[in-house]
Amino acid sequence: MSTQPNFAPDREQESIESRRSNLRPVEKRAITVAVAGNPNSGKSTLINAIAGTRLQVGNWAGVTVEKKEAIFEYGGCRIRLVDLPGTYSLSPYTQEEIIARDYLVHERPDLVINVVDATNLERNLYLTVQIMELGIPVVMALNIYDEAQAKGYRIDVPGIEKMLGITVVPTSATKKDGLDELLKKVLDTTANPTGQKPAQLGYGLDVETAIRLVSETLTVNQPALIERYPLRWLALKLIEADAHVIEETKIGTIAVLDEALHHLRNAHGEDIEALMADTRYSLASGLTREVLKKPELRKTDLTEKIDRVVLNRFLGIPIFLTAMWIMFKLTFDVSKPFADWVAAMISGPLTHWATALANLIHAPDWTVSLLTDGVIAGTGNVLGFVPMIFAMMFFITFLEGSGYMARAAFVMDRAMHAIGLHGKSFIPMLLGFGCNVPAIYATRTMENPRDKALTGLLIPLMSCGARLPVYIVFIGAFFPNHGGSVLWSLYVMGIGLAIFMGFIFKRTLFRGEAPMFIMELPPYRMPSFRSLMIHTWEKGKHFLVKAGTYILAVSIMVWFLLNLPWGVEHKKDSYLGKIGQVSAPVLAPLGFGTWEASSSLIAGLIAKEIVVGTMGEIYVKKDAEKKPETPTFGDDLKEAGTSLVKAGKESFSNVFSTLGVSSLSADENAEKAAERNPLRAELKKHFTPLTAYAFIVFVLLYMPCVIAAVAMVQEFRTWKWYGVAFAYQMVLAWGMACLVFQGGMLLGLGG
């Protein structure tokens, strides 16, 4: 694994921290509490229930793993809660595990809340055993306790406390049960200076002897290391030959260690790592046997019943596809009326009031244009995405929280794995047909960075909704009788090329063993609504703040390109027109090497649908501009209110309508296209059917729009993958359009 150790604390976070701590009254107690647990143990729900909107969401330094933190007061104490990534173990093999253990080892929180799924005690205790090795005080939240009781499980809570030497609090995070008690025990444990360390579990005579030998040597020879690491933990890691720790400590060879290992190998075989896993699991199994009584007669539970249908050999795929279709519709159709409303408000009332205001103070024309066409339009561009991001995050979080996401991956993995992807890649790819931006954000459901990056690279080949207006205009002008087949051919071409590029990437940039699939299929559960909403809100906010800034900047830049030098009569003389003229010869082999075409394509950087708007401005001679009547402020407010209500109604009814109002349906766009009739006529003068097809193929494939670019950079935390996407898509677009045009000419379709 190429993941670097991660002790460099998140600088931004840290500086806020230190500023806050300066303000802190000196007498107040402040503690740092890390929350660790298995995936699907209800950890997120528990944290959301405790911290709510006080949660700050960011990323762990240098990686794409989400970091959540909250600071709040409880019982006169300032608690800083740090959510560690959900892990099954603290091995050195995945990003999540390395982050969790580096935090515990190097940041040494005052206490660890270990969230344990009461319905799945044994595997959860395996992590508990490893956390206890660190010697940090632990309080166990025995979560999902209500469900365990409903299943008839009897858990001896004092028994666990006695055997592990830690406090155990039964909790049901979705019902907010036991959370108060949990925080009280956290305070009690940290306040109590004696006897707060968890019990030291016996690892069997042979291992203990080895630990003692190594510990003694370390104490004598490596005092500096003992300062930095918990002794028993370090000894254990050296015995396990943990590559990460050996590299980090630069410890080299220790004679005593070799001797200790030699004894262990003689007694237990070559694989010490396996011996350790066995030892820890035996402890977890032994404890589970002692404290857990399951009912004699096991009922077929709900999960089993659902899975019988959902994972059925014949029904599995149809059910999955139906579920996906519903999710796709909900994501894009529920959000669309709101996005349209935002766009209408910004291009309507906000723009003309800003114009009026600017005119009032006699601002020069170009500043008015910069304000309205640059800043306000750019803001609209950002805000238009927000409803979609919210809707997507809501559904993705629901799918994950309910347990269906794992099933979706299970059903689709065979097909996706064939092109080097993961079963979980399917959903982001599908969302790509609506809009590439939420699709790229949706790759966060994948754990492995390689799976994420490869999926992200292929998403732009999914023909998004913004490309549709371009297709429609050209189809209307050149292929009115074969619209369906031309449109279909473009979608299929995108998918086909994604499969092709998947194969290429698998053999080039992503060579080597594919990441593993080994994945828990958790029981189905109803996610807590509060937790869902908090998560969705956090993501939407994150997008607004982080991505918003970039997008706004690029919008303003494009305004400069389009409108400068100020006062140009013809678009040809603007900077954009000039760049278009320079780059036009490159497009000549594709059949559309004109400055008009290339300028429009460059403007499509903002969003591919802008290609149509720019073509309209360039090709169609403007009539004398119609001055729209300026409504009064009161009218505007009223209009804003009624249209929002209308948007709400429309969004609601979209949920229930079936095929009719899909965002992909061509009808409504066809109407819009009809309004662009003058453009259609102009296009017929400049393109032939062959060059038109080459052009729309180019539009399908060339570079991702700037918002998708920002999403990629933000989600993958590097410019690298956007660079790769940009480069390969440009080559692909040029190559395919060239193939279409030159091939067509050879076949005599040029006329």
Next chain:
Amino acid sequence: MNLSKLRPGEKGTITAIGSIGPLKRRLMDMGILVGVEVKVLKVAPLGDPIEVTVKSYNLSLRKKEAEGISVEVAA
């Protein structure tokens, strides 16, 4: 006999884990250990991956990953 060959409903006891490195560690962390009983529940509609029960929870893994896990089928 290895785990990928078991049919849905069949049970076995793990006798050896032939995989190496991170894959082996991950399997062990998920409770796939020598002496542990596994039961194959389902095969995905497209024939891969498979779902098994181990340590009283459900785990899915690709057949390729299951090939390295030797099992002794319970009579």
